[in-house]
Amino acid sequence: GIQVEQSPPDLILQEGANSTLRCNFSDSVNNLQWFHQNPWGQLINLFYIPSGTKQNGRLSATTVATERYSLLYISSSQTTDSGVYFCAVDPGEYGNKLVFGAGTILRVKS
Amino acid sequence: NAGVTQTPKFQVLKTGQSMTLQCAQDMNHNSMYWYRQDPGMGLRLIYYSASEGTTDKGEVPNGYNVSRLNKREFSLRLESAAPSQTSVYFCASSEAGGQGLLKQYFGPGTRLTVT
Numbered sequence: 001g002i003q004v005e006q007s008p009p010d011l012i013l014q015e016g017a018n019s020t021l022r023c024n025f026s027d028s029v030n031n032l033q034w035f036h037q038n039p040w041g042q043l044i045n046l047f048y049i050p051s052g053t054k055q056n057g058r059l060s061a062t063t064v065a066t067e068r069y070s071l072l073y074i075s076s077s078q079t080t081d082s083g084v085y086f087c088a089v090d091p092g093e094y095g096n097k098l099v100f101g102a103g104t105i106l107r108v109k110s
Numbered sequence: 111n112a113g114v115t116q117t118p119k120f121q122v123l124k125t126g127q128s129m130t131l132q133c134a135q136d137m138n139h140n141s142m143y144w145y146r147q148d149p150g151m152g153l154r155l156i157y158y159s160a161s162e163g164t165t166d167k168g169e170v171p172n173g174y175n176v177s178r179l180n181k182r183e184f185s186l187r188l189e190s191a192a193p194s195q196t197s198v199y200f201c202a203s204s205e206a207g208g209q210g211l212l213k214q215y216f217g218p219g220t221r222l223t224v225t
Binding site for chain 1: 152219
């Protein structure tokens with residue numbers, strides 16, 4: 001089946017710093033989504049981004065489907081950005097379901 | 111809109127007991143999902159329902175059953191709980207478009223401990 005790899009596995013930032021999280025996938029996909037799991041366990045959908053670039057405040061995401069990767073940019077990080085970031089892909093061939101990466105743990109220190 | 115709701119939020123079971131986790135969504139989505147998340151691990155799909163009246167196994171279905179009661183509700187049942195089923199359980203829903211799944215939305219989770 002399709003493999004989804006996220007890097008780095010762990011990241012520690014000082015408040016105000018910028019960061020880039022990466023998601024690589026091993027086969028073509030219908031779409032890709034980014035999620036944030038906050039320290040209380042809540043999972044929030046950040047982006048639905050099959051291709052191209054989207055921005056939402058300090059966060060932006062770019063997916064290059066032809067090269068099988070996506071990037072999540074966090075600018076001017078805040079402590080509330082801490083948590084785990086997951087990317088997930090819809091491979092299409094397995095029915096209506098997502099395949100998740102293992103996640104990137106982000107800690108933002110004040 | 112409440113989005114995706116789950117009950118209960120917390121549950122403690124003894125080995126061998128049974129229970130049902132409830133999930134409901136008010137977004138009129140066709141597809142619903144049950145995941146489990148263990149410490150330090152990502153999300154693993156237990157079962158999903160692509161549409162009302164259908165259910166399919168995911169990555170880790172053993173020890174679980176599901177029922178898609180109607181378009182809104184999708185329940186997960188543990189018939190005989192085991193300590194290995196201690197986990198956080200998430201329900202999710204999404205719609206499917208012409209290019210596959212659309213945005214997936216998650217419930218708040220149920221923290222289950224089996225002693």
